[in-house]
Amino acid sequence: MLEELDIHNYKSIRNVKLKELPSFAVFVGANASGKTNFVDALDFLALTFKNGLPSAISAKGGYQNIVYRRGKPARGGISFHIKVSLPPIIPPKRNEREKFSFIYDFKIVSKTEAIRSQYLVKSEYIKISQGATSLLEINRDDDKIDVVNRRNETLF
Numbered sequence: 001m002l003e004e005l006d007i008h009n010y011k012s013i014r015n016v017k018l019k020e021l022p023s024f025a026v027f028v029g030a031n032a033s034g035k036t037n038f039v040d041a042l043d044f045l046a047l048t049f050k051n052g053l054p055s056a057i058s059a060k061g062g063y064q065n066i067v068y069r070r071g072k073p074a075r076g077g078i079s080f081h082i083k084v085s086l087p088p089i090i091p092p093k094r095n096e097r098e099k100f101s102f103i104y105d106f107k108i109v110s111k112t113e114a115i116r117s118q119y120l121v122k123s124e125y126i127k128i129s130q131g132a133t134s135l136l137e138i139n140r141d142d143d144k145i146d147v148v149n150r151r152n153e154t155l156f
Contacts, residue, residue: 003101006081009068010044011037045080053108053121063110063119077109077122098131 005018012034027035044066047056060066067078086100105125111118124140137148 001085002082003085004081004083006079007038007041008079009076010041010078010080011066011068013037013041014068041080045082053106057108057119063108067110077107079105079107081105098133101127101129103127103129 001023002021003019005016005021007013007016009015012032016034016038027038029035040060044056044060047059051059057063057066068076082104084102086102103126105123107122107124108119109122111120121140122142124138126136126138127134128136134148137146139146139148
């Protein structure tokens with residue numbers, strides 16, 4: 001179940017934060033208010049998870065076609081935060097219902113201020129937990145990567 005979704009600078013979406021999402025939601029609004037771009041952002045995330053970020057950006061026509069800029073050179077970069085929870089994969093001990101949660105954050109930025117620009121991944125964060133126990137965390141800032149297991153020991 002999708003628990004949290006934050007979208008920054010994707011097409012016409014400057015900043016959207018959704019929390020405590022119901023299992024069914026309807027989005028309504030005036031024409032050109034961003035409903036289609038919101039659905040397109042979800043499609044972009046699905047493509048990212050299915051085929052990887054470079055393929056998703058290419059499928060959407062390149063970085064310059066998905067970054068919010070209001071006709072100006074891109075500056076802020078695009079960022080997503082998503083938190084999903086799943087029922088336990090392995091039956092929990094002592095009749096506890098500890099669900100799995102998955103958090104994924106990433107930010108991509110333009111390499112230059114030109115309208116048609118290449119992008120780079122500025123930061124990336126992944127966390128997998130069961131209940132309150134962190135099973136795996138991966139944090140990437142620029143080219144530095146930290147991987148932490150559930151005992152909070154740096155693996156490499």
